[in-house]
Amino acid sequence: MKLERESITLLIKALEKLESGFNLPDMEQTFDTDKMEEVILQTAEKMQNNYPYFHPLFVGQMLKPPHPIAKAAYMLAMWINPNNHAMDGSKASSPMEKEVVADLAGMFGWTTHLGHLTSGGTMANLEALWVAGNIHPDKKIIASDQAHYTHERISEVLKLKFEKVESDQQGRLDLDVLEKKLKKGDVGTVVCTMGTTGLGAVDPLVEVLELQKKYSFRIHADAAYGGYFRLVDNLETDTQKKYAHLNQVDSLVIDPHKQGLQPYGCGCVLFQDPEVAKHYIHDSPYTYFTSDELHLGEISLECSRAGASAVGLWATHQLLPPVLHGEFSKDLKKSRNASVALYKKLLGSDHFLPVVAPETDIVAWTLKGSSTSEMSGKAQQFFTKAEENHLYLSLYKYPTSKFENVDFNIDSEYLICLRSSLMKPEHEDWLEEIWTRLQQSL
The missing domain is CATH 3.90.1150.10 (Aspartate Aminotransferase, domain 1)
Structure with a gap:
């Protein structure tokens, strides 16, 4: 079967289970199912105008099919349509998000952290660079010329100084060029790309960490695509070593919608130091009252966010924990x-x-x-x-x-x-x- 359909049966059972948890009077809802069928079949026909992203013969762009459990759990959540901004609108899915974010932090060796899911890697990187800009407002953001173009665009949006560093023949950040720039003393953050989207190259994190001791700057790891390779043991020794040192960076991003088997959009931003929460402090006159627990909107630049992303990722982690040798x-x-x-x-x-x-x-x-x-x-x-x-x-x-x-x-x-x-x-x-x-x- 080219397009997996067995999970639809599981979804129907899950919907019955979900509905049984609400002891409420029935609502009268009428839909024109004949018209709906006509429209949905038109939609399916339109969607045929796609490359077969789900098939192994598609080896082009970074499009990995969501796992059936992620699709089923995401769709299940859509019947509730939670908003993971405040606990009021996400009583179940906000705790699920905190759990999966802790899983991801643990994957990199962090027992304490601050983080949350985002709508994708771009928003996750924006938050990381926004915090970096708050800490070093007058200093530059440095990234390789093979880093994702989003860093330069984000820096422009945030009005932060940005500069590219040349890459080597393998597409990795050139350390000699980097150190020349660091010697000027005006660099606040260096972005290390842990898997470029072009070549899959991994920047020399171990050496950048040594330079950090000498020149004192923040390190942000853009692991949006490559972060999950922290869990595999068949990389080259040098690459393996770079991933092993991710626990020493100041912030990182990872996209479960790339290698993590999730539907779009599901990114994640993580900070090693929970104290960066002070940069997020704000108040809302109508959202943060129903719970004394942390509302995810209090540590996020985004407001409304799909709780379904957290539900899909949580279900996937229960079935396929993100652990070494799993x-x-x-x-x-x-x-x-x-x-x-x-x-x-x-x-x-x-x-x-x-x-x-x-x-x-x-x-x-x-x-x-x-x-x-x-x-x-x-x-x-x-x-x-x-x-x-x-x-x-x-x-x-x-x-x-x-x-x-x-x-x-x-x-x-x-x-x-x-x-x-x-x-x-x-x-x-x-x-x-x-x-x-x-x-x-x-």
Whole structure:
């Protein structure tokens, strides 16, 4: 079955269980079900105009299907439609959110923390940089030129000074360039990207932590995509070490809607020091009265937030706890195995050329040629041909200035690469089929 449907049966049982908990008089509700059926079937037809994001032959963008338990729990919550801003509107789902946020903090080794879910990584990063700006209002935010573009945009919105640092050939923050900037004494926060969205590269966190001792700045880890790799043990030794040191950063973000099997939008921001709550202090004349417990709106810049996100994540954590060597961890290892296997095949090919060795589960590669412009043209043609063979890739612009000692002519600013995000655990079993279709697309 291409689109899993068994969870609908579970959802019906769960709805009956949910309804039995409210001892209230019945309401008269009438709907035009015939018209609703017509509209929903029209909607399904419209939705056919999509790539098959759920299928292992989709190896392009970072689109990982939510787990059936997450979809069922999210839909179940929608019958209540909780708002996780104040306890008044989220009596059950706010405590569930606090529980899952503690799970995520524990994943990085934090027993004390401040944090909450967000509508996505952009909002999570905005809150982290907003706090950083409150602590160092006149100092710069520094991030790699391969960091997500959201950091520069957020800094502009917050009116914070922002500066990019060059990356190395692997797409990681260049430490020599960083230290030159740190010596000026005007850097307040360094963003370490723990898995770039382009190459899956992981910034050199261990060395940045050493520089922090010398120059005194905050470290914010953007682990929106790559944070869950903290739970796997089949990374390269150097990469594994970087993830092991995440417990020492000042703040971090992680997106359960990327690797965490959740529907959009579900991000999370975490601070190691709970005292940063003082930057959030505000009052509301009508929301914070029904409970003496912490209302999540009191530690969030967002107001209304979908409680269903917390419910979906909570149910997923009950089924698949985010712990080392658990079932969730083993599935992430499969994705990593698939990326390494694809890289090795590309490396031994007469036609393909990997750009960098994968650190996580993203592989960037191109077709061999005499110049970067020729290779870019081939990659773009190949992208179209692969789609005709029902293999769905993505494209990526790699700066040609990063190349060293290559046997082709560099005659363009960027090399257009093919990019594969092997985020689904099924990719390990489907790799031979993927490889066959790659060769058929030549």
